[in-house]
Amino acid sequence: MAQNRIYLDYNASAPLLPSAREAMIAALDATGNPSSVHFEGRASLKIIEKARSQLGKAVGAKGNQIVFTSGASEAANQALSPIIRAAGREVHVSKLYVSAIEHPCVLAGGRFAKEQISFLKVTEAGLIDLAELENTLLAHDQTSGAPMVAVMLANNETGIIQPISTIADLVHAHNGFLVVDAVQALGKIAFEVSTLAAHFVIVSSHKIGGPKGAGALIFGDASISPQPMIIGGGQENFQRGGTENIAAIAGFGAAAAEISSQTTKIDQMTLLRDSIEAGVGTICAEAGNKAGEPVFFCRGENRLPNTSCFAVPGVKAETALISLDLAGVAVSSGSACSSGKVKKSHVLAAMGVEDDLAVCALRVSTGALTTNEDAEKFLGAFKAIVSRIA
16 A cells, blocks of 8 residues: 555455465465365365365354355355255245345346346335335245345445344245345454354455455355356365465455454444544534535444445535545545446435435445544545535
């Protein structure tokens, strides 16, 4: 990271942890193919299994429940399968029900046809509409196949945390399968796979300080698995063909080993988030008529301790992002970004936020290394932006 810059975009990607870098460098010296039976092959396999154990310990899962992938998007595509293997038999899934605020890799529906995908509404607070979910599952035609529900534990834009236990109860009561995207939750709130009661859980390496290009699909029960997406060899217990990316997996494992120490800083991150929001409110109040009153999305709800998504009427996100970047501060828009462009946020749209306010949404996401001085520099740069409003 360039010197003197302030990085406040942890929800997009966290800085690589020193321990992850060291594990990756060491793994690069592993010569053997982990599928080979000789000494060199066993040495490579040992690196992978160590990482599997590290991730399993972090989320309360056994090694045979974890399948390493190239990232969360691949894990999502594998989980979202119309064919599920359960206790040695194949179960057909006829419909996929997806909350409207999911990540694009989940919204795309994986291997389901478009006509098999239905979207679930969320409330103005960004929470899944439980009444609609229950009615939807009640109306599901069980004779055509089982239902599958996909919902994220914590939203990447607003930080809202879903009532997963209640959702899981509804899905299980209707003999459905539950897929939980826990990418943003990992390392920011404490959870275990068993308490989520999900059939499949998606996690990612680079959100917790591991390398990009590694992720995992975790099975709630090792006897229940989706149809493999990448077939070939017998790697990952026949769940994901192809020689494993040993270095990336090693880095992922090392980062996962530090999760317990990161979650001890939840209170610290919460205080920092709240101080940033208070600072934004003060800046707008002091600006008088130059700025509208800021809107903090999902404030007062159960949300991630590191995430603040807000909008100041009249301060467009695209302009603010450029100004903040020039001031040495990296944040994100409340909108989904791809190919370097700011797009309309489907999350805020699903919450009923008007377009003229949504285009002003900014997301500040901190991490364990973020300091009070970082927050102050952001607030100073943001104050300069507000002061320039005509």
